[in-house]
Amino acid sequence: METWVIATGLIFLYLLLTIVVGVVANRRLTVDMEDFLLYGRKAGFIVLYLTVVATFHSAFAFLGSGGFFYTHGVGFWAAGTWTLVVGAITYVLGPRIWALGKAFGYITPADMLADFYESEAVRVVVAVVSVLFTILYIQVQAQGLGYIINVASGGRISFELGTFILLAVAAAYLMAGGLRAVYWTDVVQGIWMYLAVWVGALVLSYELFGGPLALWRSVAAERPDLLSLPGPHGFFTPGMWIGMTVALSFGIIFQPHMMIRYYTAIDGRTLKVLGATTPIYLMTLYIPAALVGLGGAVAMPGLDVPDRIFPELLFAHASPWVTGAILAGATAAAMSTLDSILHANMTVLTRDVYQRYVAKDRSQAHYVAVGRAIVVGLLVVGYLLSVRTYEFLVVLVTLSGAGALQLMPAIVGVCFPGRRVLTRAGVLAGIGAGLAGLYVTLVLVPHPMGVHGAVWSLLVNAAVALNVSTMSTPPSPQTIERVHGEVERYVYGTEA
Amino acid sequence: MDAPGRRSHLIPRTRDGRIATTAFLAVLLLAMPPLTHTLWNRIDPWIGGLPFLYAVLLAVYVALTAVLLWALKRGV
Helix, strand or coil: CHHHHHHHHHHCCCCCCCCHHHHHHHHHHCCHHHHHHHEEEEEHHHHHHHHHHHCCCCHHHHHHHHHHHHHHHHHHHHHHHHHHHHHHHHHHHHHHHHHHHHHCCCHHHHHHHHHHHHHHHHHHHHHHHHHHHHHHHHHHHHHHHHHHHHHHHHCCCCCCHHHHHHHHHHHHHHHHHHHHHHHHHHHHHHHHHHHHHHHHHHHHHHHCCCCCCHHHEEEEEEEHHCCCCCCCCCCCCHHHHHHHHHHHHHHHHHHHHHHHHHHHHHHHHHHHHHHHHHHHHHHHCHHHHHHHHHHHHHHHCCCCCCHHHHHHHHHHHHHHHHHHHHHHHHHHHHHHHHHHHHHHHHHHHHHHHHHHHHHHCHHHHHHHHHHHHHHHHHHHHHHHHHHHHCCHHHHHHHHHHHHHHHHHHHHHHCCCCCCCCCCHHHHHHHHHHHHHHHHHHHCCCCCHHHCCCHHHHHHHHHHHHHHHHHHHCCHHHHHHHHHHHHHHHHHHHCCC | EEECCCCCCCCCCCHHHHHHHHHHHHHHHCCCCCCCCCCCCCCCCCCEEHHHHHHHHHHHHHHHHHHHHHHHHCCC
C-alpha cells in the first residue's frame, strides 16, 4: 500500500475518533452555560494536564519548532525557558484566577477584569483584544493542518480542502460537546502528539545517523554554525531570547483559551500540581524537535519551507505506518489548540458580547445555541484567514502572544493585591499604549535595538498604566475589598 | 491609588516562599543572556554526548522543574 494512502487513512481514522469522543461528550452535556463553556468547573488533574499541554503545544511545536531548529539552530532551545516560566505562572497565578472565578462566577477573562475595574469599557476592550489576537492563532493552526494533510496525501488533497476538513471536524465536536468534548479530545491528542514526536524523531535519528548522539556529532561536524548563538542568521540575539521567553510564556498564558482553563479546575490545588509538572511535558517535547530540525539541516538541506522538515524526512526515510501515525499526531497537535481557541472565542463572544449587550435575560439553552452558531461563524473567518495568507508559523504565534500580553498589567492588578491599585483609566490607557507600542516595535521598526517588540510594548503598557492610575479614579473600596479580600483569604487564609 | 491596609502579594511572606522564589529566579538567570551568549555559548566540552550549550540549558531546565516540585512539596 502506498505511503500517502496509509498516512491519509490514519489521519482520517484519528478524525473519526475525535468525532466519536465529541458525540460521547454530547451525551454527558447538560444545557447549562457553565457545563458547556467551563466543563462545569470540574476538571481533574489528568484531564486538565493533558488539555493544557495539548493546547499550549500546537502546529507550532510540531512544524514551526522543527523549522526553527532547522533554520536558526540550537537557539530555539530557549523554548525550554518559556515552558518553565509557563509552569511558574500557572503555579502562582492559576489558583488565584480559579478562586476568583469560583467565588464570583467568572467565565471569561473580561468578566474578572470588568468586575474589578468596574468598567464596561474594560470588558469590551479585553474581549476585542482576546478575539482579535487569537483569531490570528486560528490561522496558524489551520495553516498547520492544511500543510500536514497536503503533505500526507502527497498533494492529492489541496491545502485549502485539508484546512476546511480539519476546521470543520474541530468545530463539529466543539458544537456537539462543548468544552467537555474539547477536553476529552485533548486527552487523546496530548498523548498521541507526545508519543508521535518522540517516536518520529528517534526513528529518524537512528535511520539517518545511527542514533541521537551520533546525530549531534554529525551536526557539529557539518553545521557547527547551528550549535552556537545567535545562530547562522543572527536571529537569537540576547534581546530576542528574552523577548521570546516573555511573549511565549506570559503572552500565551494570558490568551483566553489558556486563562479559561484556570476557571475549569476542580480546585486550586490541582492548578498548583499542574504548574509544577506541566513543564516536564512541555519542555521535553522540544528535545525530539531539536533532533528533527538539526538532523534535518544535515540530512536534507535547502528546503524552501523549513516548517515541512519533519513530514519531508518521514516520507523519505520512515515506514508508511510510522509516517501516518506521526502525521496524525501532528494533526492532533494543531487540532488540540485550534478547538480550544474556537471554544475561547465562542465563549468570549457569547458571554461578553451577546449575553451582555444583545440579549440579556434568555435561557441557558438559548445561549448554548448561540454559542454553537458563533462557532460556525468562526469557522468561516478562520478558513478565510487561513487560505489567504502564508506566513512563517512562529512569527505569527509570537505576534498573537504579544497581543494578549497587553492584558498582563490589568490581570496582575487584580490577582496580586499590592500597595498600589490600578484604575480603569490606567488599565485602558496601558492596553492602548501597549498595542500602539506593539505595532511600532513589530511592524514599523521591528525589534528595536535587538530587543523583541513584546518587551518594548509591555514596558510601555506597564509604565502608562501605573502613571495614569496615580491620577485617576480607582475602583470603589468595596470592590477592592471584595476582590482583593477574596485573594487574600484564598492564598493566606486571612483577612488583610 | 494607594491601598496601605493590605500587605503586598508580590513579595512572598513565608520562608519557603522566599526560598522558592529566589531559587527559581536565580536558576532562571542561568538560562538567560548574558550567560547564554557568553559562557555557555560553545560546543565543547561535550557533556553526556551533547554539545555544551544544549547540555547546560537542559540541566538548568531540570533544576527549574525541581524548584517547582520542591515548592509544591513544601506547600508554598
